[in-house]
Amino acid sequence: MKSLLVILMMLVLAIAVGGCATQGDLEKVQSQQMLTDAKAEQAVQDAQTAKAASDAAALKAEDAATRAENALKMAEEREKVADEKAKKADAIFQKSMKK
Amino acid sequence: MKGVHEDDQLVPKHFEGYIERNEFSVAKGDDVIGRLLFISLEKGDSLPDIARHFSLGLNGVSAINPGVDIWVPKAGERITLPLSFILPDAPRKGIVINLAAMRLFQFKGEGNSLEVFTYPVGVGTEERPSPTGQMHVERKVVRPTWHVPVSIAKDHLIKGDLLPAAVLPGPQNPLGEYALYLSKPSYLIHGTNKPASIGLRATNGCIRLYPEDIKRLYRNTPVKTPVYIVNQPYLLGQRNGLVYMEVHAPLENMDAAEFDRIYAKLRAIEKESGRTLDWSKVKKVLIEARGVPVPIFETRQGSGKEVAEPMEVKHPSKLYGRPEIPVLKTDAWSVLAADMRDKTDAVRLSAIINHQGPQIPARVLAKNDNYHVIAGPFNDAKEAKDAIKRLKIDLEIDGKLIEPIKKRSLEKGGDKR
Numbered sequence: 350m351k352s353l354l355v356i357l358m359m360l361v362l363a364i365a366v367g368g369c370a371t372q373g374d375l376e377k378v379q380s381q382q383m384l385t386d387a388k389a390e391q392a393v394q395d396a397q398t399a400k401a402a403s404d405a406a407a408l409k410a411e412d413a414a415t416r417a418e419n420a421l422k423m424a425e426e427r428e429k430v431a432d433e434k435a436k437k438a439d440a441i442f443q444k445s446m447k448k
Numbered sequence: 449m450k451g452v453h454e455d456d457q458l459v460p461k462h463f464e465g466y467i468e469r470n471e472f473s474v475a476k477g478d479d480v481i482g483r484l485l486f487i488s489l490e491k492g493d494s495l496p497d498i499a500r501h502f503s504l505g506l507n508g509v510s511a512i513n514p515g516v517d518i519w520v521p522k523a524g525e526r527i528t529l530p531l532s533f534i535l536p537d538a539p540r541k542g543i544v545i546n547l548a549a550m551r552l553f554q555f556k557g558e559g560n561s562l563e564v565f566t567y568p569v570g571v572g573t574e575e576r577p578s579p580t581g582q583m584h585v586e587r588k589v590v591r592p593t594w595h596v597p598v599s600i601a602k603d604h605l606i607k608g609d610l611l612p613a614a615v616l617p618g619p620q621n622p623l624g625e626y627a628l629y630l631s632k633p634s635y636l637i638h639g640t641n642k643p644a645s646i647g648l649r650a651t652n653g654c655i656r657l658y659p660e661d662i663k664r665l666y667r668n669t670p671v672k673t674p675v676y677i678v679n680q681p682y683l684l685g686q687r688n689g690l691v692y693m694e695v696h697a698p699l700e701n702m703d704a705a706e707f708d709r710i711y712a713k714l715r716a717i718e719k720e721s722g723r724t725l726d727w728s729k730v731k732k733v734l735i736e737a738r739g740v741p742v743p744i745f746e747t748r749q750g751s752g753k754e755v756a757e758p759m760e761v762k763h764p765s766k767l768y769g770r771p772e773i774p775v776l777k778t779d780a781w782s783v784l785a786a787d788m789r790d791k792t793d794a795v796r797l798s799a800i801i802n803h804q805g806p807q808i809p810a811r812v813l814a815k816n817d818n819y820h821v822i823a824g825p826f827n828d829a830k831e832a833k834d835a836i837k838r839l840k841i842d843l844e845i846d847g848k849l850i851e852p853i854k855k856r857s858l859e860k861g862g863d864k865r
Binding site: 431434435438439441442443444445446447448 | 517518570600642645793796800842
């Protein structure tokens with residue numbers, strides 16, 4: 350009977366001790382979970398910020414490319430106009446050289 | 449080859465060293481004369497001025513230097529002077545004129561002592577082309593009078609320009625100081641009062657030379673000299689074991705026979721040598737039409753080394769015949785020819801006005817952000833008004849008369865003090 354009581358007490362103690370460890374673990378897990386969530390959220394935010402920055406950079410690059418293309422087109426146009434003006438002036442000159 | 453005869457009274461004193469431009473010896477069996485030169489342009493140069501100094505036509509200088517602005521080339525730009533020519537496929541005696549090349553060749557002597565004098569020319573327009581065929585010099589006249597043909601008088605009248613029946617010798621006379629009348633009626637070889645037109649299709653069928661060139665040709669040409677006028681845009685010739693090809697932009701009235709003739713010659717060269725021509729090179733020469741002899745074939749091994757390499761020539765301190773621009777005086781009449789935003793356009797127009805014949809002096813003056821092209825100075829209102837008329841008729845420019853700042857009013861202002 351006495352030994353049975355000892356066994357029971359040990360069992361109760363074991364249960365009690367085991368029950369305490371499970372609670373700590375749970376809190377720890379919960380805290381880690383919260384940290385992970387926060388990190389994930391931060392990562393999402395960072396990704397969004399990065400994407401926004403990347404989009405802005407892409408837009409800027411596209412804008413710069415468009416501007417460069419336009420500038421090139423305008424330069425070509427100016428060159429064409431200058432060529433045409435030179436040709437026109439030359440044609441008039443040649444006409445003026447007739448008797 | 450001969451250099452320049454410095455003792456020749458008729459040769460303008462503008463040659464640098466021994467540059468061959470007009471006079472060459474022709475070795476027996478050779479068809480190619482002269483060599484190409486390079487020159488670096490200076491600020492204020494124009495291709496017509498460079499062309500005249502080196503006795504070249506504007507066509508020649510433009511064709512070999514594509515992309516170079518005729519009137520406002522860049523200072524420091526290196527251009528080629530096409531002082532190498534293939535003799536036309538015609539008898540080597542008297543005068544031979546190749547219309548496509550816009551060049552006249554005068555042959556003296558024969559065999560091993562054959563000499564050729566060559567000058568650039570201006571030829572007839574598409575509407576009034578120069579004739580081709582064999583003729584001779586019928587008569588020679590110093591200070592000729594120009595009897596205006598009815599057709600030309602009509603053309604001028606349409607533009608509002610009433611020409612007299614005859615233009616007496618002087619600066620207004622388009623025949624210049626010397627004329628060789630050809631046996632084909634109404635056609636002449638003559639000088640000009642528009643030197644910038646040499647190398648252009650600008651005449652009514654006559655052949656024009658620079659004033660300094662017609663002077664020499666006139667002296668060296670007796671009456672009855674045979675004259676052969678040909679139209680050969682495709683030329684083949686040999687020198688030092690090399691076959692050269694020279695191609696000029698064909699005139700519009702060109703027929704295919706000329707091309708067939710040259711093609712047959714090329715085939716004959718192939719057949720004779722037993723080797724194949726580099727036809728891609730031939731094609732390139734044909735397409736580019738630079739107007740200079742290009743080596744296309746070696747008739748003997750290693751002859752390619754004997755190509756006359758182009759030479760660099762020093763820019764002369766003064767270009768012969770370049771229009772002088774007098775200082776603009778405030779007490780003289782002048783004309784505002786144009787008010788432009790672009791400086792290059794203004795410089796170009798000013799150069800074109802300066803190269804009219806007779807010259808209308810013009811320069812560019814910066815005014816705020818614009819550029820004024822001012823013609824003058826003129827001695828009186830009539831002279832200025834005549835210039836306005838010429839600017840309108842010849843260049844479609846509406847010039848505005850600028851009155852002189854009167855000395856008297858200035859003096860009066862001074863008296864009041």
